[in-house]
Amino acid sequence: MKSLFQARYSPILLIFSLLLLWAMPARAQVKYWVFFKDKPDTHFDARQYFSPKGYERRVKRHLAMGDYYDLPVAARYTEEVMALADSLYARSRWLNAIVISAGSTSLGQIAGLPFVRGIEAVHTLHPARKTEDSLRIFRIKKNDSLLLRFQLHRMKGEVFKKQKLNGKGITIAVFDVGFRNVDIHPAFQHLFKREAIRATYDFIGDDPEVYDRGSHGTMVLGCLAGVFDSIPMGLATGADFLLARTERAHVEITFEEYSWIAAAEWADRHGADIISSSLGYSEVRYFQEEMDGRIAPISRAANIAASRGILVINAAGNEAGNSWGTIVAPGDADSVLTVGGVDPRSDAAISFSSAGPAADGTPKPNVVNLGIAFTSFPRKFGTAEGTSFATPLTAGFAACAWQADPQKNNMEIFHMIESSGHLFPYFDYHHGYGIPRADKVLGIADKAAPTFHFDLSDAYLEVKINEEFVPEKDEDGKLLTRPKNLYYKIVSANGKIRKYGVVLAEIDEPVYFERNDLKKGEKVVVHFEGYTESYTINEEP
Amino acid sequence: MKNFTLILILTAAMHMAQAQTEILKIDVDTSSAESQFGPNRRHFVHTFMSLGLHTQIPVSGNYNFPRSTYSAFGVLYKLRLSNYFSTGVTLSFENSSIRLAKDRPVTFPDSIRHNKETLQQFALSGSYYLRINMEKRGNSIGKYFDLGVGGLLQTAASYQYEDPLQGKEVREVKIRHYGMLRPSNWYLYTALGVNNFALIARYRMQSFFVDNSGFPEAPPIMIGFSWGFF
Numbered sequence: 001m002k003s004l005f006q007a008r009y010s011p012i013l014l015i016f017s018l019l020l021l022w023a024m025p026a027r028a029q030v031k032y033w034v035f036f037k038d039k040p041d042t043h044f045d046a047r048q049y050f051s052p053k054g055y056e057r058r059v060k061r062h063l064a065m066g067d068y069y070d071l072p073v074a075a076r077y078t079e080e081v082m083a084l085a086d087s088l089y090a091r092s093r094w095l096n097a098i099v100i101s102a103g104s105t106s107l108g109q110i111a112g113l114p115f116v117r118g119i120e121a122v123h124t125l126h127p128a129r130k131t132e133d134s135l136r137i138f139r140i141k142k143n144d145s146l147l148l149r150f151q152l153h154r155m156k157g158e159v160f161k162k163q164k165l166n167g168k169g170i171t172i173a174v175f176d177v178g179f180r181n182v183d184i185h186p187a188f189q190h191l192f193k194r195e196a197i198r199a200t201y202d203f204i205g206d207d208p209e210v211y212d213r214g215s216h217g218t219m220v221l222g223c224l225a226g227v228f229d230s231i232p233m234g235l236a237t238g239a240d241f242l243l244a245r246t247e248r249a250h251v252e253i254t255f256e257e258y259s260w261i262a263a264a265e266w267a268d269r270h271g272a273d274i275i276s277s278s279l280g281y282s283e284v285r286y287f288q289e290e291m292d293g294r295i296a297p298i299s300r301a302a303n304i305a306a307s308r309g310i311l312v313i314n315a316a317g318n319e320a321g322n323s324w325g326t327i328v329a330p331g332d333a334d335s336v337l338t339v340g341g342v343d344p345r346s347d348a349a350i351s352f353s354s355a356g357p358a359a360d361g362t363p364k365p366n367v368v369n370l371g372i373a374f375t376s377f378p379r380k381f382g383t384a385e386g387t388s389f390a391t392p393l394t395a396g397f398a399a400c401a402w403q404a405d406p407q408k409n410n411m412e413i414f415h416m417i418e419s420s421g422h423l424f425p426y427f428d429y430h431h432g433y434g435i436p437r438a439d440k441v442l443g444i445a446d447k448a449a450p451t452f453h454f455d456l457s458d459a460y461l462e463v464k465i466n467e468e469f470v471p472e473k474d475e476d477g478k479l480l481t482r483p484k485n486l487y488y489k490i491v492s493a494n495g496k497i498r499k500y501g502v503v504l505a506e507i508d509e510p511v512y513f514e515r516n517d518l519k520k521g522e523k524v525v526v527h528f529e530g531y532t533e534s535y536t537i538n539e540e541p
Numbered sequence: 542m543k544n545f546t547l548i549l550i551l552t553a554a555m556h557m558a559q560a561q562t563e564i565l566k567i568d569v570d571t572s573s574a575e576s577q578f579g580p581n582r583r584h585f586v587h588t589f590m591s592l593g594l595h596t597q598i599p600v601s602g603n604y605n606f607p608r609s610t611y612s613a614f615g616v617l618y619k620l621r622l623s624n625y626f627s628t629g630v631t632l633s634f635e636n637s638s639i640r641l642a643k644d645r646p647v648t649f650p651d652s653i654r655h656n657k658e659t660l661q662q663f664a665l666s667g668s669y670y671l672r673i674n675m676e677k678r679g680n681s682i683g684k685y686f687d688l689g690v691g692g693l694l695q696t697a698a699s700y701q702y703e704d705p706l707q708g709k710e711v712r713e714v715k716i717r718h719y720g721m722l723r724p725s726n727w728y729l730y731t732a733l734g735v736n737n738f739a740l741i742a743r744y745r746m747q748s749f750f751v752d753n754s755g756f757p758e759a760p761p762i763m764i765g766f767s768w769g770f771f
Contacts, residue, residue: 286680324680348564504564
């Protein structure tokens with residue numbers, strides 16, 4: 001063998017050079033969370049910390065001021081860490097943590113400080129797949145016009161309108177990738193006219209300007225409070241807004257989670273009642289089994305935001321068609337109202353809408369809304385797809401519901417929205433409790449009459465739709481009315497959903513469940529046309 | 542619970558005896574199994590393509606190796622040991638195209654200065670590697686550093702050259718089953734990667750040519766990049 005170890009270019013030198021090249025830019029950018037154990041020697045001045053509106057909100061909603069989460073990070077801890085670290089990037093009083101950069105030796109020393117609870121890397125740059133909403137920009141066609149009217153009607157928005165409920169007095173913080181042209185777009189001029197956009201901040205660029213980049217926020221805000229040709233596209237046209245840019249487009253940077261957390265603290269300080277967030281974090285940093293609301297910092301912060309009296313509404317994610325499949329953070333947090341998407345054509349879950357539950361079994365999504373919506377684009381109007389748009393539609397609904405009953409706290413509104421879902425009390429992991437309805441949340445909906453009944457035979461459990469609900473047909477057998485969805489689930493004796501689905505009840509035949517497929521103690525729950533009933537299997541087939 | 546598969550069934554469902562149209566059907570039990578396969582799961586397999594250049598530095602004084610290229614297509618298996626360590630193997634089909642430029646009259650492969658002279662080697666290659674990953678991450682590859690060792694088995698080799706004739710005509714000669722290249726070899730391997738993309742380098746541990754004194758040596762180092770398809 002002719003050895004080449006004598007060659008003048010040693011592989012060790014090559015490996016070392018490549019490693020240096022690779023590691024240098026990474027080392028220069030790595031940031032770390034440093035979590036502290038407590039907050040000694042800190043004090044809190046509420047009037048100094050909160051904006052007048054933020055202070056007013058805490059008082060009005062009888063929320064505590066100056067508790068553990070309100071207290072700042074201990075200055076002494078920060079100073080001691082910074083004596084070892086290179087740079088300080090941010091502080092989070094909610095997580096009792098700071099974000100720093102430091103060399104590995106210093107990190108070891110910091111980890112050894114007696115008041116440090118833990119250290120976690122923050123910055124991970126991945127040019128990875130992001131959950132993208134699908135954009136279809138059209139000229140205004142008949143279908144778009146129908147969708148525009150339908151997207152609010154589906155929530156019985158006309159009931160809110162009749163009662164002059166438009167979110168007035170409610171402040172909604174919207175977190176997104178940017179709000180390009182919102183300041184000049186005709187859809188939002190009414191907001192500027194009455195100075196409804198109370199504050200803006202770009203947490204990525206550290207700058208108050210949010211109107212110069214990112215289209216997604218423009219589209220999301222359209223579904224909250226935009227107006228097309230005097231027709232509202234969202235329900236919260238009377239609300240006030242805080243706009244925060246917390247995310248970059250096209251790359252997935254874990255530091256965005258910090259931006260979201262910083263924005264949530266900012267929103268609390270400025271008196272936000274609702275956070276509408278059409279963002280989510282998934283496989284770049286987490287596994288599905290970590291989506292339990294306790295691991296992702298953003299989910300922990302979202303729960304803290306809820307404890308501050310803020311109703312946090314987040315998109316479920318558009319992951320159903322890929323390997324992730326399930327809810328994205330912070331939608332996994334139990335106090336976050338997580339919103340999935342339905343197809344307005346079928347009224348069933350839209351193909352991309354992430355399914356629950358959270359990894360710890362928390363039922364998710366909580367509710368759904370239209371996953372295709374008519375909205376504003378930076379230079380036009382059009383139709384967009386994604387749970388990103390179901391979320392602001394629901395946030396607008398929440399603002400009206402809260403305006404109607406301002407004495408309620410955020411979690412009471414949370415549960416009111418759940419119980420106003422068109423499927424409630426039926427629930428499954430694709431549809432949650434269904435699409436919130438204004439008449440139900442205001443308590444003026446008619447009580448649903450039975451629309452079907454169960455019939456048990458030796459071989460089947462039959463669900464027979466009552467005659468008046470069977471779609472009518474003409475002489476040729478053609479349907480005269482659109483067939484309705486029948487939602488069903490099979491719940492195991494231990495209370496877990498084992499199977500569920502949607503059947504299009506279009507023929508005059510019962511829906512059958514084979515007895516062999518149903519075990520003793522299991523429950524079949526069916527929802528059809530506003531009516532929910534269950535049947536418990538009392539004996540083995 | 543996780544990885545729900547949305548099944549849109551437009552025909553009758555298995556447990557529905559009649560012809561009602563089922564537009565969504567989810568079996569939670571079967572769709573909730575935790576996957577063992579994925580970029581940062583226990584097992585991961587993906588195909589890859591690599592392109593590179595053999596270093597153009599003359600190893601033997603009378604020869605240069607301008608624009609000598611390397612290409613490969615293969616499959617990689619990764620076994621996750623922990624968040625930070627994994628190991629695996631690759632199997633690929635590769636081609637090395639070694640361009641020769643003679644500075645002075647030499648005797649190998651022949652004594653003539655040709656217009657263009659190329660040695661081609663096709664080979665099956667396999668390697669074993671250890672991977673160090675950086676940072677906590679979810680089901681993604683993330684940043685990594687590979688160190689490996691591999692061997693190749695030549696499947697075909699050729700020597701071809703071009704010489705100018707009258708006018709624009711050229712004479713191309715290709716000698717197949719060329720016997721002067723070493724039929725098997727081994728190498729050290731390293732890669733620095735982020736998700737699908739990696740910078741790669743290889744160091745050949747044996748001479749490119751068969752052991753006959755007086756033969757030159759081709760550059761032992763190849764540097765390139767690799768793109769994983771997943």
